[in-house]
Amino acid sequence: MNFEYFDIHSHLYFKDYDEDREEEIEKMKKHKIGTITIGTDFESSKIAIEMAEKHQNLFACIGQHPGDLNKDSVFDERLRTLADNEKVVAIGECGLDYFRMEVDDILLKSIQKTIFEYHIDLALEKDLPLMLHIRASKGTMDAYNDALNILEHHYKISGNKLKGNAHFFAGDMQVLKRFLDIGFAVSFTGVITFTNDYDEFVRAVPLDRIMSETDSPFVAPVPHRKGRNSPQHVPLVVEKIAEIRGEPVHTVKEAILANVKAYFPRIS
Numbered sequence: 001m002n003f004e005y006f007d008i009h010s011h012l013y014f015k016d017y018d019e020d021r022e023e024e025i026e027k028m029k030k031h032k033i034g035t036i037t038i039g040t041d042f043e044s045s046k047i048a049i050e051m052a053e054k055h056q057n058l059f060a061c062i063g064q065h066p067g068d069l070n071k072d073s074v075f076d077e078r079l080r081t082l083a084d085n086e087k088v089v090a091i092g093e094c095g096l097d098y099f100r101m102e103v104d105d106i107l108l109k110s111i112q113k114t115i116f117e118y119h120i121d122l123a124l125e126k127d128l129p130l131m132l133h134i135r136a137s138k139g140t141m142d143a144y145n146d147a148l149n150i151l152e153h154h155y156k157i158s159g160n161k162l163k164g165n166a167h168f169f170a171g172d173m174q175v176l177k178r179f180l181d182i183g184f185a186v187s188f189t190g191v192i193t194f195t196n197d198y199d200e201f202v203r204a205v206p207l208d209r210i211m212s213e214t215d216s217p218f219v220a221p222v223p224h225r226k227g228r229n230s231p232q233h234v235p236l237v238v239e240k241i242a243e244i245r246g247e248p249v250h251t252v253k254e255a256i257l258a259n260v261k262a263y264f265p266r267i268s
């Protein structure tokens with residue numbers, strides 16, 4: 001399919017869309033907007049694949065969200081059986097989430113790390129990119145630093161084969177540089193339409209490493225702040241990226257579409 005815009009991270013299976021999901025997807029088709037539906041556990045990963053099999057403009061990403069893990073969690077081996085589906089374009093969302101921890105929980109951190117490494121192994125085994133969810137505890141870069149230590153190690157031992165994207169980038173310059181050094185891409189949400197906090201990173205990412213996302217149903221961009229978000233709003237994110245970078249919208253738009261194909265080769 002020939003896309004005009006691409007939202008690399010959304011959750012259209014959320015109940016928020018129960019009333020009008022099919023309409024929403026049809027409108028996206030009309031405007032040539034594609035999206036990757038991101039699973040957060042085995043069940044939602046399976047649903048993401050079912051949706052992708054029904055619609056040409058949808059693709060699936062399968063994994064376990066680090067923020068949902070607890071001290072009894074293990075890697076869900078059933079994910080392995082889903083990864084060969086041709087509509088699965090990435091592994092995730094996976095990574096480390098220390099934001100929701102009330103105390104420094106060493107056991108939970110080590111469980112998150114172990115399960116993250118299973119996702120990395122699966123991505124390498126299936127030659128798929130990672131969709132990273134990394135969220136540090138307030139005012140720190142702790143989860144980013146831990147995740148990058150793991151990623152850099154696997155990047156090296158895989159002979160630089162590991163690839164992926166850091167979703168909802170909220171790191172600092174040092175973190176950004178480390179992602180770029182291992183060849184990863186970085187994506188931004190509608191958050192950039194209502195805060196200037198990420199402008200310096202939007203400018204610092206090379207044009208061949210940047211991608212657009214909505215993280216729907218969360219963080220709707222201006223002027224839809226109060227409503228439910230939708231992949232249909234991704235053009236607003238692309239326009240804002242162009243504005244912040246001082247580049248023509250069509251240049252940024254074309255670059256992002258090329259990046260989507262380069263980073264997610266199963267998207268066509």
Ligand SMILES: [Zn+2]
Binds near residue numbers: 038093215
């Ligand atoms: Zn997500």
